[in-house]
Amino acid sequence: MFSRVINNIFKRESTEKVSVEVKGKSEKKSKPTPSRIGELGEYKINIQLDRLPKNSKYLSDVLIENSKAKSGYSQIDHVVFTPYAIFVVETKNYSGIIYGDRSRTKWSVNGKFPMMNPFNQNYGHIQAIKGVLVIHDETQFISMVSFTKRCTFKVNDELRKIQSNDLIVYDTELSEYITRKINVLKLQNSKPIYSTNELQSLYNTIESANILDLHIRDKHVELLNEKDKETIKDENSLSICKTCGKVVSEKVKRYCLANKSCFKGDIYCCDHQRLLKHG
Ligand SMILES: [Zn+2]
Known part of the structure; x- marks a missing residue:
């Protein structure tokens, strides 16, 4: 999903009554006109992101430099910062049956249209984020790929199990999965990996690395759409x-x-x- 809308939304901290800057949030909350499937998908995801645990923060539509990517950049749909893990979310708007195996490079829609394994794609995104953050050794990255309810999953059961660090979800269950995953991590770790301040600092780092320049963003999308560059x-x-x-x-x-x-x-x-x- 390549939205030009830059969400810049701070989740409210439960402990401090800071005034939060909310850009573009009110119009996102208004009733959606489902004329564009992409916009509707985005609306649903934003509802989900608003339901995240209070001490988490997120950034959407992040474009960061990545020397390992063919285009020189990685575009990440959502990054969710929580005290126990960083969730990197890739969203797909396809409709149909998703056939996939975690260990295979190629997946397909309806057994007909080949698609890249989205977890391999998201792995690249996670590497790009790691490259920007000064990473804490214990950092857990959870890779999530979100599809719409117009899809049926024919994938490894493993990808649906909360113990996995690679999770395939429907957009309507995104926040539920994140909350459940955090609960699992809470049981596995005696204390949070990040304090509120550390989390804020990670967030700030990605926020400042996020390229907002529309020329670069347009160019990136153009490159991705060029049909000869397989x-x-x-x-x-x-x-x-x-x-x-x-x-x-x-x-x-x-x-x-x-x-x-x-x-x-x-x-x-x-x-x-x-x-x-x-x-
Ligand atoms: Zn159509």
């Missing part, structure tokens, strides 16, 4: 219908992109192309 494209993998999230073939994608006057550079499935042309 290795880069892999990071972003599949193209989906802007309206319903259905995965479309390269041919359908090219058709939409070639018809700018009709589809304005967006991608639609055949059904929604018809609606746009005739409706």
Whole structure:
């Protein structure tokens, strides 16, 4: 999900009554118009992020330099800082059956459209974050990949078990999984790994590393969309219908992109192309 909206939201600290700066939060809370599946997905995730435990903080849509990434940057949907672990969340808006095996590089949607293993992708994101943070030895990174309820998981059972550090979840259960994972970590660690101040400092570090420059951000998205650069494209993998999230073939994608006057550079499935042309 490549939102241009920069969320910059501090979670309220239970202990101190600080005035919190909330940018773009009020409009996110207003009723969503489900005209764009991406926006709706984002709305649902934001509801989830608002339900996180009080002593956690998060950043959304983080773009940081990463020399190991083909584009030179990594874009991370959500980073959740908690006293016991840092959760790195990748969101996917696909609809369909997700076939995947943790140990395989290629996954698929509906057994038809290949996608990169999202946990391998998120591993790269975690490495990028580690590169920016001065990392505490005991830091636990929990890799989470969130799909919409329009998906069915056919993946290793392991990825659904709270003991795992790689978790696949539905967007509607994101906060529940994070809370449950923290509870498990509380049992495993006698005390929190990070104090409130340390957590704030980690948050600040990523916040300052986050590239807000829209030119760089646009360029990054452009690079990911260039169809000939296979290795880069892999990071972003599949193209989906802007309206319903259905995965479309390269041919359908090219058709939409070639018809700018009709589809304005967006991608639609055949059904929604018809609606746009005739409706
Ligand atoms: Zn569609």
